[in-house]
Amino acid sequence: MHRGRRVLQVEKRRVERGQPIGHGPILTYWCTGPVQETQVSPKDRFLTVYGRKPVLEALGDPALRVDKVILADTARAPEIEQAARKAGVQVRRASAHRVKVLAGNGKQEQGVLADVVAPRMRPLSAALSKAPLPTRVLLLDGITTPANVGMILRTATAAGIGGVVVPRRGVAALDPLVVKASAGVAFRAPVLRCATAAEAAGMLSDAGYRLYGLSASGGEALFEAELPERAAFVFGGETAGVSEEVAELLTGWLSIPMPGDVESLNVSAAAAVLCFDLVRRGS
Structure with a gap:
């Protein structure tokens, strides 16, 4: 007997539309109660x-x-x-x-x-397994430039963000280049680890988070948006943006108003704007 047993399939919508499954992996997340972390990898400590x-x-x-x-x-x-x-x-x-x-x-x-x-680094599953859950988190999806990852970790830590999900695959490794870009803050940043951004998006959605992608154009203006108490903000890669697997789980898109003649911001600059807008809101 499995109480509350659920399955989350990140590509469920593709299957329902009749698209081939082989386009990307189906990530299945079984939940049989609180998440239990049986063994923490050294890479998560x-x-x-x-x-x-x-x-x-x-x-x-x-x-x-x-x-x-x-x-x-x-x-x-x-x-x-x-x-x-x-x-x-x-x-x-x-x-x-x-x-x-x-x-x-x-x-x-x-x-x-x-x-x-890294005293504040832990698996995402551990962060979601017991209260209090972090109310606002950032999810990095395909950001491969170490300097961007390091600066995002520094900014998020300074703004008191509850967690920054840094997947082991598809994102720059947490190496000395990231540490240098963070000016050493990476050692004490609230890093949450998981395998992929798609896995993290599924886990966060299943835990009740609303997911928002940051877009250079389109979407609701960040400064005017009403945000729920529990939200995750997805920052896509420097070239490809938010991946399709993650985009399918988004609640909506947010954009940063830019009245000047500039198309977009660097991803770490966009993260800084969002983080301190959350500070302004009193998060």
């Missing part, structure tokens, strides 16, 4: 920094807690080992290939990386 200078900076920052440092077995880095000992951080050795894989960067990791604890 730590931000990984690589390169000698970023690792040394992380070890020397008293505001950060470094979980571990991993050195390639061919790397000679006495200054890093000394800094790790001083900070009480364990140092592990791994093959050079393994370090490249863990860093996700084969050119700039310099044989060293560190896992830095």
